[in-house]
Amino acid sequence: MAHSGINILFEGRNMVRLLGGLWISAKIAIVAIVVGLILGLILGALRTLHNPILRVILRLYLEFFRVIPTVVLLFLFYYILPQNFNINMGAESMAMLVFALWFAAEMSDIVRGGIISVSPHQVDAGKAIGLNRLQLYYYVLIPQSIQLMIPATINLVSRIIKTTSLLLLISVMDVINIGQQIIEANGQRYENGAFWVYGFIFILYFILCYPLSLWARHLERKEVVTANG
Amino acid sequence: MKLKQIFRAVVATLATLLVVSVAATAVPTKAHAATNNSSVSAIKKRGTIKIAVFGDLQPYGWVTKSGKRTGYDVYLARQIGKDLGVKVKFVQVNADSRVDALKSNKVDLVLANFTVTKERKQQVSFAKPYMKVSVGVVSKKSSPVTKASQLKGKKVIVTKGTTAEEYFTKHSNGVTLQKYDSKTQQFNALKNGRAKALADDNSYLFAWVKKHPTYTVGIKTIGPSQTISPAVKKGNTSLLNWTNKEITKLNKKGFFETNYNKNLKPYFGSDIKASDIIITNNK
Missing domain, CATH: 3.40.190.10 (Periplasmic binding protein-like II)
Incomplete structure (x- = not known):
């Protein structure tokens, strides 16, 4: 190659712009994860109660967010709802909202699964020493199920981070969107600029997600050890 | 999950979607007509x-x-x-x-x-x-296509969803279309000699031939002229x-x-x- 395409990354402010885009993606993911975790924990606990109406509502909420593809959700919230209800939120806050609701929905199912897998003897023992329902969740059910939830939660977190790459569809200037601007603006001079830009974005996402997957693997191994003594 | 339950969940989801969409179409209009x-x-x-x-x-x-x-x-x-x-x-x-x-x-x-x-x-x-725009046809300078009749029985490259595809689908005149998904793909196909010519918005082709001097926009406009x-x-x-x-x-x-x-x-x-x-x- 006469001139290596990697220079595309270092021209002008390209690198700063890409990292700025990554920050936007990360910011949206972090807010969505924090809000979604809290909401998901509450909703998941509510789903283990034996109230049929509550269960149906929460079940519908879960299915709604699990069945509909994220692209459709983003379009629905960003373009369709404002047309009909005259609600106008910025693209970034809209993205945080959609991702948080999606995270909470999936999280609620993880939490529910974790809580119901705690042995019923534990609940009985808790009741026997006079814990009320809230105390039962706080001291018995949640602490014992948290370890079961962690691997699935980390998996969900890395899915959220990766899915931020869809945000370019609703005009959020995320890392992919900026990457495409750079590729198109330099198409003539760097024929394989796309390779380097996407390669760099790959590394950025890898840096974000790989530690999470390492951590998940570590926890799973620990879990096997505790379970088998 | 049992089949019955799945069925019930599906029906319930569809019902909510219906309610939401009805509400969405019923409420609106006057809200933003005002301001x-x-x-x-x-x-x-x-x-x-x-x-x-x-x-x-x-x-x-x-x-x-x-x-x-x-x-x-x-x-x-x-x-x-x-x-x-x-x-x-x-x-x-x-x-x-x-x-x-x-x-x-x-x-x-x-x-x-x-x-x-x-x-x-x-x-x-x-x-x-x-601005005005219409479909143009680009071909090799060594054997340029300057008239639509030269394309009879030949292959022509287009990108899906463009006005060029629409035009040649309506007025095929014996042209075989090769359809691609993106600009990058269609230009690569032309460079690899997969077809006689390529059709796209002329405003885009003019810029492309500047970078690829062995090609020429032989037909600058074909079909109806459109505006931007x-x-x-x-x-x-x-x-x-x-x-x-x-x-x-x-x-x-x-x-x-x-x-x-x-x-x-x-x-x-x-x-x-x-x-x-x-x-x-x-x-």
Whole structure:
């Protein structure tokens, strides 16, 4: 190659712009994860109660967010709802909202699964020493199920981070969107600029997600050890 | 999960969707008919105009390496902002989100190389045109295609969803189409000699042959000539009228020639004249 395409990354402010885009993606993911975790924990606990109406509502909420593809959700919230209800939120806050609701929905199912897998003897023992329902969740059910939830939660977190790459569809200037601007603006001079830009974005996402997957693997191994003594 | 339960969940989800969509269609309209947030006075009061542009279509709407938006459409957008006396807030869009961006009030004005078509006219309002475009055909300089009749029985490359595909599907005249998904793919196919010629918007081809001098746009225009216009939300007559006046005024000042020379000419070959692209005789 006469001139290596990697220079595309270092021209002008390209690198700063890409990292700025990554920050936007990360910011949206972090807010969505924090809000979604809290909401998901509450909703998941509510789903283990034996109230049929509550269960149906929460079940519908879960299915709604699990069945509909994220692209459709983003379009629905960003373009369709404002047309009909005259609600106008910025693209970034809209993205945080959609991702948080999606995270909470999936999280609620993880939490529910974790809580119901705690042995019923534990609940009985808790009741026997006079814990009320809230105390039962706080001291018995949640602490014992948290370890079961962690691997699935980390998996969900890395899915959220990766899915931020869809945000370019609703005009959020995320890392992919900026990457495409750079590729198109330099198409003539760097024929394989796309390779380097996407390669760099790959590394950025890898840096974000790989530690999470390492951590998940570590926890799973620990879990096997505790379970088998 | 048991089948019965799955069935029940599906029915319930569909029912909610139905309720939501009915509510969505029933409630609206009067809410925003009352206030037009994109009228000229509202924009002036707010101090900013939101304009939709492309970020990846050089030389029409793109971003330089220092992160500054530029191009033929962007230059016009900045001028409009200046003449309104407000700041311009650019919203980057993709081709398929231009109509929805207007409908959902995400932008006041679209200047994203928006070709006027009958279907789009039903959804948004177009102002006076500021550019013209039609389908062109590019082929090797060594065996150029200069007439449509030369394509009989030959293969022609197009990208799916373009006006070029539409044209050759309607008037095939013995042409076999090879359809690709992206610009990069279609140009690679031409370079690899997979077909006799390639058809696409001529404004795009002129820039491409400049970079690939062994090719030529043998047929500069084929089929109906179309125009590119600013678009506003349907019913926003205030901004539509203002934009029409603005385009007439800018034409008188020779603004579009300046814009052409500054933003487009460097990307085109010397055989392209300003009159192939811009519209100067607006009254």
